Amino acid sequence: MGSAVVLGIESSCDETGAGLVRDGRLLGHAVASSMDEHARFGGVVPEIASRAHLHALRPVVRQALEQAGLRLADIGAVAVTTGPGLSGALQVGLAGAKGIAYALGVPLYGVHHLAGHVAADTLEHGPLPDPCMVLIVSGGHTSLLLVRDLARAPITHLGDTLDDAAGECFDKVARVFGLPYPGGPAIDRAARTGDPRAVSFPRPLPGSYDFSFSGLKTAAARWAEGHAERELPVADGAASLQEAVADVLTRKAVAACVEHGVGTLVVVGGVAANSRMRSLAEERCRAAGIELRVPPLRLCTDNGAMIAAVGDLLVRAGAAPAPLDVSIDPSAPLEYAALHPVAMGKAVAA
Ligand code: KG4
Ligand code: ZN
Numbered sequence: 105m106g107s108a109v110v111l112g113i114e115s116s117c118d119e120t121g122a123g124l125v126r127d128g129r130l131l132g133h134a135v136a137s138s139m140d141e142h143a144r145f146g147g148v149v150p151e152i153a154s155r156a157h158l159h160a161l162r163p164v165v166r167q168a169l170e171q172a173g174l175r176l177a178d179i180g181a182v183a184v185t186t187g188p189g190l191s192g193a194l195q196v197g198l199a200g201a202k203g204i205a206y207a208l209g210v211p212l213y214g215v216h217h218l219a220g221h222v223a224a225d226t227l228e229h230g231p232l233p234d235p236c237m238v239l240i241v242s243g244g245h246t247s248l249l250l251v252r253d254l255a256r257a258p259i260t261h262l263g264d265t266l267d268d269a270a271g272e273c274f275d276k277v278a279r280v281f282g283l284p285y286p287g288g289p290a291i292d293r294a295a296r297t298g299d300p301r302a303v304s305f306p307r308p309l310p311g312s313y314d315f316s317f318s319g320l321k322t323a324a325a326r327w328a329e330g331h332a333e334r335e336l337p338v339a340d341g342a343a344s345l346q347e348a349v350a351d352v353l354t355r356k357a358v359a360a361c362v363e364h365g366v367g368t369l370v371v372v373g374g375v376a377a378n379s380r381m382r383s384l385a386e387e388r389c390r391a392a393g394i395e396l397r398v399p400p401l402r403l404c405t406d407n408g409a410m411i412a413a414v415g416d417l418l419v420r421a422g423a424a425p426a427p428l429d430v431s432i433d434p435s436a437p438l439e440y441a442a443l444h445p446v447a448m449g450k451a452v453a454a
Pocket of ligand 1: 272286289291375376
């Protein structure tokens with residue numbers, strides 16, 4: 105028996121994504137972003153994001169279907185991000201997903217956004233080895249995770265951020281540097297012509313595998329303030345900041361792999377798109393004999409394909425679907441990939 109085509113819907117922040125996955129294979133996906141509408145406010149405005157999701161949801165689902173050469177009736181299950189994220193934004197995606205699942209009479213799965221980031225890599229590089237080390241670096245989260253069977257097993261947090269997330273640090277410092285929103289890509293671009301050794305920013309290394317980026321953020325802001333009278337060497341500041349963030353993240357991730365005897369590191373989330381993060385992770389993993397997996401850029405930032413990928417894993421694991429009155433959880437902790445109880449049934453044969 106063939107597995108179902110899973111439609112994934114993502115709407116937790118400012119990207120509306122729809123993706124179609126079957127048997128671990130990406131069939132089609134589309135993303136609409138309201139990023140430009142938030143740019144002049146310097147950050148995501150929740151009301152604007154919710155309204156944008158409402159406008160974009162049907163078009164992105166249609167585009168994903170067109171790309172896959174499929175019709176609505178071909179969808180066998182629907183997976184949707186139910187948390188964490190902006191509550192209004194999540195509500196729009198969940199309502200849309202429920203409507204489609206109900207109308208088609210197919211099962212619905214509520215998925216943790218960060219599990220989606222993890223699963224994104226499987227669409228490019230195949231199933232994750234068990235166990236693997238996952239470094240999630242996004243706008244709102246920095247976590248080092250020991251992942252076993254993503255669909256079935258609980259996820260072990262080895263470390264989390266104590267304050268700002270890595271992406272948040274990029275976004276906030278970019279603002280102080282006078283760079284446009286979103287800050288991460290702008291810092292990355294500006295850093296190309298800068299010297300990463302120009303400024304010796306602190307390397308925050310709190311004990312254990314936790315992370316802390318607020319001190320680095322403050323140091324970068326102080327450095328910028330110190331140039332009030334002179335022109336700010338933005339490229340050098342950006343390159344040095346990027347170096348400090350990439351250094352701390354990759355150092356801890358590789359150390360965790362070595363300590364736990366894990367042979368594969370997966371780096372996911374928006375900050376995995378950072379060029380220095382990618383090159384330093386490659387360098388350090390190679391030196392330590394660790395296999396590095398990073399999803400392609402288009403699957404690093406928020407999208408619907410990654411949510412479909414989790415849904416596909418849950419379907420194939422025989423997980424119980426969510427009840428139709430499932431609700432959002434804007435601050436859901438990452439414990440399991442599914443955000444509703446999923447007593448495992450008989451796995452569906454591929
Ligand atoms: O995973 P994501 O798309 O959304 C969240 O779930 O948060 O991550 C967004 C974050 C933002 O902070 C953005 O500035 C950062 O990822 N980002 C980058 C780059 N591209 C996106 N940070 C550094 N370098 C980049 N190239
Ligand atoms: Zn995300």
